[in-house]
Amino acid sequence: MPGLEAFGDRKFPAADLLLSSEGRGWQGVGLQVRSHPACDIPAPIPDEMEITLAIAGSASGRVERCAGGSFQKTAARSGTLWFCPIGVTEDSIRITEHLPEVLHIFLAKSQFESLSELSSRSLTPASVAYLADVNDELVRQICLRIYREAQEESSGGKLLVECLTQSLVAHLITSYSSDGPRLDLDHGSGHGKLDDVRLTRVLEYIQANIDQDISLSKLSDVACLSKHHFARAFREATGTPPYRFISERRLDQALDLLKRSDLPLATIAHVCRFSSQATFSRAFRRHVGVAPGEFRHRARI
Known part of the structure; x- marks a missing residue:
């Protein structure tokens, strides 16, 4: 389609x-x-x-x-x-x-x-x-x-x-x-804070599904909040927006896989939800300072 x-x-x-x-x-x-x-x-x-x-x-x-x-x-x-x-x-x-x-x-x-x-x-x-x-x-x-x-x-x-x-x-x-003039997004169903119980539930879901596509809709459902309020509530609770939190967890996963596995770089890119090995390599270099292959080589010396 x-x-x-x-x-x-x-x-x-x-x-x-x-x-x-x-x-x-x-x-x-x-x-x-x-x-x-x-x-x-x-x-x-x-x-x-x-x-x-x-x-x-x-x-x-x-x-x-x-x-x-x-x-x-x-x-x-x-x-x-x-x-x-x-x-x-x-x-x-x-x-x-x-x-x-x-x-x-x-x-x-x-x-x-x-x-x-x-x-x-x-x-x-x-x-x-x-x-x-x-x-x-x-x-x-x-x-x-x-x-x-x-x-x-x-x-x-x-x-x-x-x-x-x-x-x-x-x-x-x-x-x-x-x-627009009658639209009020700060009141209504699903508005609230992300308390410890719901935050734990969201973090556990992210950890269990870090190698899957994670949508805002699914995270807000897990938190029992509306999509509009979830991102703000998550940032207030963790100090980090959800996309950055997930990106950092996936980078941690990539680092671990490069150190401990012999998986091809293309496979690691897919596991970390990049559309290609090339985009993964560029993002990895931006964050770590070296290419994934070079990082793997250094980690095993």
Whole structure:
């Protein structure tokens, strides 16, 4: 089944693909980075929300687009943000000059449905505003952090992206949607602290499943908290966000396997939930300072 990235393939046939989250196993979110030539872009009706951020834009180039009678003519400088909600039919999109590096984040409808369950009322993804040149540093920084994870995969990256996406969707609804003013995520079912009993249960689950994919949904279920509140409660209880805690445990596991086993590096990468040996080796070198093979050699001298 094609992922969310497939929409970008249909929408931007003339743009070179520089980076993609395809194959990373991210849930409910996709990422592409493209180099866009000056051109007119076909405008299919999106099944997911698209956030676009110019990483490297143009000093004089513009993006001109129109939907529902709203015409937008935006300078495509580095850092410029655009929103295109689910179901919006764009009549035209035109890029006037080459844009060297543009980030596209695709958010699935299921992300908004999950927020609807938490708020106990229906939230409409299409109610998010169709906007250009959005001045929102929070959205920009969340997108850039997801971008960095796509560039340099970490063993806890899928959980990190899940947490970031959840925060991003909640912010979009509260700040840019007609559903937003009544949305209260700090009250309601599942709110609470992670007491010692529940924290122990979560830590035991992580330890028992460290070589499996661990989702925010599953951790919040084990803790009997909502997804929205779990990450904050875990950080308050441990001083560490869940993705970093899991990443550190997996690094410890990798160190132990390199010291005590003859497993191939590709197998260790898989056990530690990396998408490839290459991404594992880069992440290991960042954290330890040497490549996994060299670490194994030194540990056995």
